[in-house]
Amino acid sequence: MGPGPCTPYPEAMEALGRPIMGHLDPEFLSIFDETRDRLRTVFGTANRVTIPVPGTGSAGMEAAFVNILNPGDTVVIAVNGMFGERMCDLAHRCDANVIPVNFEWGTPIDPAVVSIAAYEAGAKMIAAVHAETSTGVLNDIAALGAAKGDSLLLADCVTSIGGMVLDLDAWGVDIAYGGTQKCLGVPPGLAPLTMTEAAWEQRVVKPRSWYFDLGVIGGHTPHAALAYHHTAPIAMIASLHAGLGAVLDEGLDNCVARHATCGRALQDGLIGLGLELWVKEEDRLAQLTTVRVPDGVDSGALRRELLSRYGIEIGAGVKEWSSKIWRIGCMGHAARLRNVALLLSALDELL
């Protein structure tokens, strides 16, 4: 119950162990294509260019940036946590003109401020994190989409995909990526990525990265892997295919509702224990809750006790919040009320 990786769905684990097929085997290619269709459903998009990038979540971030930003291109990045900061680092490595718009950690971005900055700078792209894993804050991507003007809009959906309704096409998102190891309930190792035709047309012709070059990676054609680029991480793709199957069998709406119910139960329970949540109610994520460590409590010692005595992992904060907050995930298969109940009982005993 940390900020990810979460406990995967049993279906995703079972698929990992299946016999390995060749990466050009017709049977593998049909699983690959079906995986791309399922990703379109959870992303809420009809985008042709939709693929699992062969790396962990941040590989999706890198693929998105190196395929869009030429040296000198202007990008406006909304920053209210570690993953917004990371976007700035990546954009600098593209030699882009990077304009960060900073907001206090633990509070959401203001879409109006960000979009005005983009308008004034004539930005090629606006980038923001949908669900900030470092703080547990929800940012309003739809509002950014409504105000993006001529800029492309990139959304980091690592911690939202599979646990919240994504409606990228309606929101006006041009590029988005996610991770497998959070609300999708699959082990870490792939970064689903999707891109509109508008973004595709403005992509970098020869990106700085070969490994993440979407022009040669083949994600824009059916049976993408037929044009050999890299050897697909077959076991992980089978696992993603099965994890997506579990989500869609449950029903995406039911799955999202389960995340919401568990998050609310956890947050109510934490408040009931006398703990203080970091984020205001209206800005909170259900799938990732941040709670202040009470005065006099050793954050690390409590986390170790939770792990060794109860078998529950929760996360520390990042940077200066490292010993000041805990990050508690209700993600994927771990988003169950029985887990919430156990964690609340354990915290009650330990505190």
Place this chain on the structure above:
Amino acid sequence: MGPGPCTPYPEAMEALGRPIMGHLDPEFLSIFDETRDRLRTVFGTANRVTIPVPGTGSAGMEAAFVNILNPGDTVVIAVNGMFGERMCDLAHRCDANVIPVNFEWGTPIDPAVVSIAAYEAGAKMIAAVHAETSTGVLNDIAALGAAKGDSLLLADCVTSIGGMVLDLDAWGVDIAYGGTQKCLGVPPGLAPLTMTEAAWEQRVVKPRSWYFDLGVIGGHTPHAALAYHHTAPIAMIASLHAGLGAVLDEGLDNCVARHATCGRALQDGLIGLGLELWVKEEDRLAQLTTVRVPDGVDSGALRRELLSRYGIEIGAGVKEWSSKIWRIGCMGHAARLRNVALLLSALDELL
């Protein structure tokens, strides 16, 4: 029995399905460190900087190039197949001064010619592929190491690691990377990489890639993952750990001998069927055999028959050799005499 991915060792498959731990869980970190130790053994190195890069084999290539080549640095690349060509592409994307030294496909490189070119150009790095997967040719890396002068030496060991003796420290190799899905007998998804202190000291301070930036990826410290960079692909690392365990339990020398025995049996058998091998005997790899498609035989049709009737996958050639040669792997768990016997019988029946 294609050019990879191969059938993984059962131990590697079993490990994939184990419960997912957190990427900062102390138990995971000790598996991670033990994996790095095992990689040092199969690489034949004591290099401190030894990690599994979180991507497939070509991710190792990209990590090696972006961490060594600054814009304007000179690199001499020995090219006698597709992976040498790919190195040139990657080096160009680093804005390096790229000097390819070309040799006929199906023949080995001449280390003297390559090292003279490097000396004359004052190259920062020489790069070559140890076992060319596109042609089945062995290149002499030790001879390059003996003649490298002041240049760093990079070796692509994707198709050699686990199937041949690697003795990188004795050979004078400064940077090397491999793949998991070939002779190591593990599914695709990681690229083991190792680097000497000399290479580390000359590395790029802020590489173009964040995802592959070895300075922040944490591979230079014990308990590397403690400094959070990306979410480690936990299931794949557990699988690599177990696959390396299988290799070392068999004994690395025994494992290499098994690859050699199977390769020799396959090559003798193919000649016995009247087929012609592409590569001269002294330059052939045991683990990857290239054989000319006989006149009048439909290469693709035969491969499909092999797959559907016998459950055996073999590979086509690449580029203009696509329908002119087959590539047959004896790698990892698939390197068994019973597989060789079945394939030879099947080819005999089909031809």
